[in-house]
Amino acid sequence: MSLFYMSLLEIILWVILLFAIVCVIRVIKGPTIWDRVLGFSIISSKLVLIIAIFSSMRNTAYLLDLAIIYTLFGFLGEIFLITFLSKNVKERG
Amino acid sequence: MENLLHIISNIFIVVGTFFILIGVIAIFKFKDFFSRILSTSKIDTVGAITILSGLAIRHGISWFSAKTILLMILILIINPLKSHTLLRYAVISGHKNKKAKGNKEVAK
Numbered sequence: 001m002s003l004f005y006m007s008l009l010e011i012i013l014w015v016i017l018l019f020a021i022v023c024v025i026r027v028i029k030g031p032t033i034w035d036r037v038l039g040f041s042i043i044s045s046k047l048v049l050i051i052a053i054f055s056s057m058r059n060t061a062y063l064l065d066l067a068i069i070y071t072l073f074g075f076l077g078e079i080f081l082i083t084f085l086s087k088n089v090k091e092r093g
Numbered sequence: 094m095e096n097l098l099h100i101i102s103n104i105f106i107v108v109g110t111f112f113i114l115i116g117v118i119a120i121f122k123f124k125d126f127f128s129r130i131l132s133t134s135k136i137d138t139v140g141a142i143t144i145l146s147g148l149a150i151r152h153g154i155s156w157f158s159a160k161t162i163l164l165m166i167l168i169l170i171i172n173p174l175k176s177h178t179l180l181r182y183a184v185i186s187g188h189k190n191k192k193a194k195g196n197k198e199v200a201k
Contacts, residue, residue, distance in 0.1 A: 008103050012110055012144075019117045026120050034183040038130050041175050042120065045137050045168070046113070049144055052164065053106075056148045056157070064160035068167060075171045079178055086182040 009057045013050060020046040033089050037082060044074040098150055105147025112140035125190050126183065134176035141168050 020043050027039035048067045055063030116136035123129040145165045149158040 012106055015110055019113055022117055023120065032126060032188060034126050034188055037179055042133055042137060045141060049141055052145055052148055056151060061157040061160055064164060068164050071167050071171055075175055078175055082178055082182045086186040089186055
């Protein structure tokens, strides 16, 4: 199926990384700023998955703490971003 | 027993990746912001939980599965909160639905 031996987890890792990169296009193309924030939150949730799969590939559990903390602080950061945006954004359309 | 767990977890992971593929397609298919956020946030949560449960099954009863289940619970709580806050502040700050091709009646 693939040229060199790649376990299923590694293939899934590359596929989800590809999806995250495709979401960057939505962040760039997004007409309104809210699409950009949505793209940002989708990418960060995909990154959590990438961390989880990577830690499963290495059979170590300590990387999952990274994913948990990243989810929490990603949520925190996004709340502050949104509250700032809602006061300062001026819809052009 | 060992490769049975691996087969089941592989199935879960592939199905989760398929969900995430649908989420990515939904991001580009929908033309306006509201239908886009409605679909991607839900599909993303489901895809994440399917993949994480696949990973938890792969490792059986261990610290890894315990942390994965905790991560699943957190994602189940945080993703809807994220989308709700984003949607609420978008509507409050005056994001109107433009005359998208798909839904003319919304624009009125």
